[in-house]
Amino acid sequence: MKIGVLGTGMVGSTIATKLIALGQEVMLGSRSPGSEKAAAWAQANGANASQGSYAQAARFGEILFNCTQGTASIEALQSAGAENLKAKILIDIANPLDFSRGAPPTLSICNTDSLGERIQRTFPETKVVKTLNTVNCEVMVNPTLVPGDHDIFLCGNDAGAKARVTDILKQWFGWRSVIDLGDISAARATEQMMPIWLRLYGVLSTLHFNVRVVAASRSSSQ
Amino acid sequence: MKIGVLGTGMVGSTIATKLIALGQEVMLGSRSPGSEKAAAWAQANGANASQGSYAQAARFGEILFNCTQGTASIEALQSAGAENLKAKILIDIANPLDFSRGAPPTLSICNTDSLGERIQRTFPETKVVKTLNTVNCEVMVNPTLVPGDHDIFLCGNDAGAKARVTDILKQWFGWRSVIDLGDISAARATEQMMPIWLRLYGVLSTLHFNVRVVAASRSSSQ
Numbered sequence: 001m002k003i004g005v006l007g008t009g010m011v012g013s014t015i016a017t018k019l020i021a022l023g024q025e026v027m028l029g030s031r032s033p034g035s036e037k038a039a040a041w042a043q044a045n046g047a048n049a050s051q052g053s054y055a056q057a058a059r060f061g062e063i064l065f066n067c068t069q070g071t072a073s074i075e076a077l078q079s080a081g082a083e084n085l086k087a088k089i090l091i092d093i094a095n096p097l098d099f100s101r102g103a104p105p106t107l108s109i110c111n112t113d114s115l116g117e118r119i120q121r122t123f124p125e126t127k128v129v130k131t132l133n134t135v136n137c138e139v140m141v142n143p144t145l146v147p148g149d150h151d152i153f154l155c156g157n158d159a160g161a162k163a164r165v166t167d168i169l170k171q172w173f174g175w176r177s178v179i180d181l182g183d184i185s186a187a188r189a190t191e192q193m194m195p196i197w198l199r200l201y202g203v204l205s206t207l208h209f210n211v212r213v214v215a216a217s218r219s220s221s222q
Numbered sequence: 223m224k225i226g227v228l229g230t231g232m233v234g235s236t237i238a239t240k241l242i243a244l245g246q247e248v249m250l251g252s253r254s255p256g257s258e259k260a261a262a263w264a265q266a267n268g269a270n271a272s273q274g275s276y277a278q279a280a281r282f283g284e285i286l287f288n289c290t291q292g293t294a295s296i297e298a299l300q301s302a303g304a305e306n307l308k309a310k311i312l313i314d315i316a317n318p319l320d321f322s323r324g325a326p327p328t329l330s331i332c333n334t335d336s337l338g339e340r341i342q343r344t345f346p347e348t349k350v351v352k353t354l355n356t357v358n359c360e361v362m363v364n365p366t367l368v369p370g371d372h373d374i375f376l377c378g379n380d381a382g383a384k385a386r387v388t389d390i391l392k393q394w395f396g397w398r399s400v401i402d403l404g405d406i407s408a409a410r411a412t413e414q415m416m417p418i419w420l421r422l423y424g425v426l427s428t429l430h431f432n433v434r435v436v437a438a439s440r441s442s443s444q
Contacts, residue, residue: 106333110414112323150436153418181421189418192332195411196375199403204437213422214372215431 004029004061006054006076008038011093011137012067018141020045022172029057031076058084063091063168070096070115070191071108074122085126089161091168092116092187093132093140095194104198107191116187120157127161129154130187131169131178134197136207141173143210150210151177155186179213226251226283228276228298230260233315233359234289240363242267244394251279253298280306285313285390292318292337292413293330296344307348311383313390314338314409315354315362317416326420329413338409342379349383351376352409353391353400356419358429363395365432372432373399377408401435 001024005016008030019026028051030038038051050060058064058080068076073094077085096115098108109115116130131154132140139145143152152175156162162180169175181189200209223246227238230252241248250273252260260273272282280286280302290298295316299307318337320330331337338352353376354362361367365374374397378384384402391397403411422431 101334111328111332145438146436147438148436179422179425181418181425186417186421189421192414192417195408195414196403199408199411200401200435203401203403204435204439206437206439209435209437211433212436213426213431214368214370214434215426215428216367216369217426217428 001025002027002060002062004057004059004064005067006057006064006080007067007069007094008035008041008051009067009069011140012065013041014137014141015065015067015093016041016049017045018173020049024048026050027052027057027060029054029080031079054080055084058088061088063089063164066090066092066094066119068094070094071098073115074118077119077123082123082125085123087125087127089127089129089164090119090123091132091165092119092128092130095133095191097194104195107194110188110192112188114185114187114191116155116184116191120184127156127158128184129156129158129161129165130184130190131155131165134190134193135210139208139210143173143175145208146210148212149177150212151179152210153179153181153186153190155181155184155190157184223247224249224282224284226279226281226286227289228279228286228302229289229291229316230257230263230273231289231291233362234287235263236359236363237287237289237315238263238271239267240395242271246270248272249274249279249282251276251302253301276302277306283310285311285386288312288314288316288341290316292316293320295337296340299341299345304345304347307345309347309349311349311351311386312341312345313354313387314341314350314352317355317413319416326417329416332410332414334410336407336409336413338377338406338413342406349378349380350406351378351380351383351387352406352412353377353387356412356415357432361430361432365395365397367430368432370434371399372434373401374432375401375403375408375412377403377406377412379406
């Protein structure tokens with residue numbers, strides 16, 4: 001199927017390259033279409049790969065991935081155009097990480113709001129599903145990089161969209177456990193996991209980690 | 223040894239009762255010493271149990287637990303008195319949960335600061351160690367309520383205090399894995415896990431859950 005991936009950074013190109021490997025048609029959307037980076041990606045990824053503006057990629061895709069920088073996502077999506085996002089599933093992977101005060105980053109939105117909610121409010125006719133934002137991009141598309149059982153979280157207001165995205169996570173990306181946290185306001189919970197992710201990265205010295213939710217009521221491989 | 227537990231809510235009484243079971247001498251400190259709740263706890267827990275004001279409990283304890291409500295912790299600790307906290311280990315379990323806007327609660331401090339840091343700044347001569355705030359109080363003192371391997375986080379500025387608290391967590395409370403996240407500013411990371419904890423509680427319908435950090439570099443039971 002046709003998929004638009006917005007954002008040409010590490011997350012966007014990792015997602016887009018995986019989708020190509022799965023046989024999908026992918027347009028990588030960027031603020032600067034035709035840039036060396038976007039052109040190189042399209043060139044390297046064969047006939048199913050193309051690149052264009054945010055608006056072109058959004059128009060192209062039946063399903064869209066938001067892989068833009070979180071602090072610039074609203075602006076990027078406005079540039080993509082509400083008409084091109086309308087009625088589509090937008091898988092929001094971005095975190096509102098603000099590096100303007102240096103490292104470690106803080107969150108530009110948190111606590112009483114989230115980027116996921118803000119995107120949903122700005123584009124009420126788009127089906128926003130927040131997921132994958134709690135792991136490194138290599139783990140997003142290859143969860144077996146982390147051994148054993150571990151979980152990916154998902155939230156959104158549209159049950160059908162969440163079921164569809166759960167299928168994508170499981171069947172395309174190989175996730176075995178997807179935990180539905182509820183409506184899009186749960187994006188506050190997963191976006192606020194950035195600080196613990198960053199600390200654990202410091203402790204573990206690997207990007208390939210995740211969390212497993214452990215409870216008596218959960219069996220293995222659930 | 224003599225331990226002061228500040229706060230007579232569910233967390234404080236659970237911690238205090240566990241410490242009594244371990245044979246420690248415990249004074250439960252409250253804003254309203256002599257209240258029915260504090261008196262009943264002391265009465266029910268034998269000769270090693272006593273109750274008093276925040277200041278009395280802080281003076282009594284060689285090690286202190288902050289189990290007060292996070293939004294009132296600074297005030298409670300000021301009432302305990304900097305002199306009574308001086309040079310002591312203060313195990314900070316509180317979360318700055320703000321229910322003033324209803325449920326779910328938001329955080330009264332987050333992102334660019336944390337309750338743990340604020341306590342450390344307010345009482346610079348106290349050795350603040352933040353831990354246990356990411357699990358339900360029954361799990362804090364009985365981690366086997368959650369099956370298999372799972373982790374508790376710890377942070378603080380004083381290495382000796384963290385080593386001591388790690389011993390308490392492992393030898394007294396039975397934790398097998400304690401992850402040191404670094405200095406007290408890592409309290410931002412664990413306090414901001416409240417939103418995911420609250421969402422998972424909604425999904426799992428049990429208080430007895432936790433997370434396991436999974437990475438190729440970690441072995442089981444580490």
